[in-house]
Amino acid sequence: MLKYLIAISLLICTISSPAQQNWTRVDSLFEPLPTSIEVWRTSSPVEGKPSIVYLVRAKLASPELQFKADTSYRRRLTPRQFFEKNQAPLLVVNASFFSFTSHQNFNLLIQNGVLWALNVHAISGKGKDSLSWKHPLGSAIGITKKRRADVAWTFTDSSLSIPLAVQMPVMPLKDSHSHFSRKTFKKMLQPFNKPSPWRMNTAVGGGPVLVQHGLVAITNEEEMKFAGPALEDRHPRTAMGYTKEGWLLILVAEGRHPGIAEGITLKQTAQLLIDWNCEEGLNLDGGGSSTLLINGKPTITPSDKSGERAVPGVFIIKRN
16 A cells, blocks of 8 residues: 555645646556656646646656657648557657748758757838848757757858757848848858757747746847737747756747636746746747647647647657
């Protein structure tokens, strides 16, 4: 009986974060899981609003785990369909932003060192600026073959097999060209922010970056993701980050369900990651796209009435 109680206490325990979130470990709801993965849940209000948030911690160095990404070509799949396509992995979570019409990823995706999707670096102006273009860099989180994680601002081009990356945000360049060349990219950087090849085995993009050096540092202006007051809007969220101790962090927040889970802001997302000792982290596509499956079991309830939204790219954790 004592051994049974100890086992239950290890599987379901509660901690409080500095933001007064009461997190409950819920591994037992998603078994079987390796010891290198932890699943946590909180339904504590976030700044007075009802919330439901899940956070997964995975040990980057664990030989039990494989970190993968997957994408579809000229179509989108639901996370459930990606789960079935990849022979029932441990975890599937949505990743990049995308086009509803062309199904194109708007952010890079790297799988087994191969660049399968590119960033969209050209955004056309509106109104009096309709003949101009702005060129932001896209942020991404990657994992090397040696299982080290990094968040960076990346430049991709069809002529490059490996993205170029900088470790500091860059304001978007404005010009009259719809194409943003590698030569132009390098010219716009300061001498102390030199690009280097970003050699990742697996990577997914999104934005904006939320956490740098363990602090809230939202680079929305540089990445041109959300306009004006949208920064303070509460929505379903998906985010990823990592800690100095070698944990990969995956966070999803339910939202758009009044009185049950109203979603969280970008700043609140950043703070929740920091409460788990996040060193660097970024926002991924949220809203109706936010979905997290663990062993094929759903966590949050998607905000779309139809259920899971089809997406062109996901991040995956498999058992090795």
